Amino acid sequence: MTEIEEYRKKIDEIDQQLTQLFEQRMETVKKVGQYKKAKHLPIYNENREAEVISKNQAYLVDSAYQQGLALFFQQLMAISKRLQNKNSSTEQPLDLPFVPASSKKTKKNPKVGCYGAEGSFSEEAMLSYFGSVEQPHYFTKFEDVFSAIEQNDIDYGVVPIENSSTGAITKIYDLLTQYDFYIVGEQYIHVDQYLVGFQDTELANVAEVYSHPQGFEQSMLFLNQHPEWKWIPYRSTSESAKLVSELKDLTKVAISSKRAADRYNLTVLQEKVNDQHENSTRFIVLSKRLESSDVCSKVSVLFSIEHRVGTLHHLLHHFAENKLNLIKIESRPVANEPWHYLFYIDFEGNVNMPEVQQALQTIHQTSSFFKVIGTYQAAEKNKK
Numbered sequence: 001m002t003e004i005e006e007y008r009k010k011i012d013e014i015d016q017q018l019t020q021l022f023e024q025r026m027e028t029v030k031k032v033g034q035y036k037k038a039k040h041l042p043i044y045n046e047n048r049e050a051e052v053i054s055k056n057q058a059y060l061v062d063s064a065y066q067q068g069l070a071l072f073f074q075q076l077m078a079i080s081k082r083l084q085n086k087n088s089s090t091e092q093p094l095d096l097p098f099v100p101a102s103s104k105k106t107k108k109n110p111k112v113g114c115y116g117a118e119g120s121f122s123e124e125a126m127l128s129y130f131g132s133v134e135q136p137h138y139f140t141k142f143e144d145v146f147s148a149i150e151q152n153d154i155d156y157g158v159v160p161i162e163n164s165s166t167g168a169i170t171k172i173y174d175l176l177t178q179y180d181f182y183i184v185g186e187q188y189i190h191v192d193q194y195l196v197g198f199q200d201t202e203l204a205n206v207a208e209v210y211s212h213p214q215g216f217e218q219s220m221l222f223l224n225q226h227p228e229w230k231w232i233p234y235r236s237t238s239e240s241a242k243l244v245s246e247l248k249d250l251t252k253v254a255i256s257s258k259r260a261a262d263r264y265n266l267t268v269l270q271e272k273v274n275d276q277h278e279n280s281t282r283f284i285v286l287s288k289r290l291e292s293s294d295v296c297s298k299v300s301v302l303f304s305i306e307h308r309v310g311t312l313h314h315l316l317h318h319f320a321e322n323k324l325n326l327i328k329i330e331s332r333p334v335a336n337e338p339w340h341y342l343f344y345i346d347f348e349g350n351v352n353m354p355e356v357q358q359a360l361q362t363i364h365q366t367s368s369f370f371k372v373i374g375t376y377q378a379a380e381k382n383k384k
């Protein structure tokens with residue numbers, strides 16, 4: 001027998017013992033599960049799990065294995081919880097207030113609104129998503145879209161949530177926690193920013209440039225070439241174009257879409273001033289109701305966890321365990337609780353898939369706060 005064969009023989013013997021012990025442990029875990037079911041106790045017991053890990057770490061002779069052993073027991077207990085869950089009928093399926101979704105094309109004259117004015121990127125996203133909209137509503141501030149949904153002035157609201165160059169639009173994430181709404185759709189829009197003004201405006205005479213902070217942020221390289229210009233942040237890029245058009249002052253320009261320039265009779269002074277050529281924004285469609293159908297291929301959840309080492313790792317692990325592809329994670333501070341965070345996760349799947357149900361169930365049990373904030377059809381990313 002070669003040296004490696006001898007080692008492997010030894011490993012095989014150890015594995016056989018481990019397997020026997022694993023089976024014994026699972027049989028016992030099953031009994032604990034039955035006990036918990038009878039006594040209406042929750043499956044997940046955070047303190048007991050911490051105790052199992054620390055107790056066994058203390059048995060180690062070589063402390064270099066501490067972390068590895070902790071991971072080993074975390075995995076083992078994750079298997080236990082799955083087993084207990086499977087054998088327990090007291091576990092309520094996640095109580096999600098779904099309404100069956102009709103196709104977005106067949107919705108009967110919904111009242112729809114978007115952030116920004118006519119000519120805005122949000123309007124473009126709204127029209128791309130819904131096809132056409134009868135009497136669209138326009139809102140100056142992100143929050144206005146949310147309160148219009150709240151007051152039933154509109155059934156659906158379209159807002160930007162993320163830009164490919166500048167990242168998350170954090171205000172929207174915060175509003176998603178403040179309002180109890182759901183994401184029912186998404187739309188990507190290719191974004192090119194334009195410097196717009198009057199036909200007779202000369203760049204050398206410009207004193208002020210108006211835009212939404214996102215417009216400035218996406219066009220930094222261009223703006224840095226004109227350090228003498230004063231940046232005036234305004235409600236949205238489209239409203240900046242509208243304002244410049246109304247002010248009729250050749251020293252004032254705006255950064256906006258070409259559509260907004262056309263809408264407010266302005267001229268393009270400089271094309272595509274955005275830093276990154278591949279610049280696109282992801283918009284979400286919000287509603288008071290959680291809609292779901294077979295075509296939904298993406299799920300968004302919001303949760304918070306205990307402020308302890310390893311909790312996030314432990315929770316994210318449930319996605320991998322259920323072979324679910326995580327698309328995005330975003331964290332936002334919890335209001336009035338310094339250094340505590342809310343996590344937003346988008347992942348691929350449909351809520352009817354058993355592995356999605358399983359992951360949602362476990363995350364629900366493991367997190368201190370949990371909400372499914374949307375199920376929807378993933379949109380095409382490279383929409384120009």
Ligand SMILES: O=C(O)C(=O)C[C@]1(C(=O)O)C=C[C@@H](O)C=C1
Pocket residue numbers: 029032033043044045046048049052076077080081
């Ligand atoms: O001790 C329990 O309460 C169990 O259900 C067993 C077990 C384990 O596998 O050790 C499983 C899940 C709990 O979260 C804690 C521990």
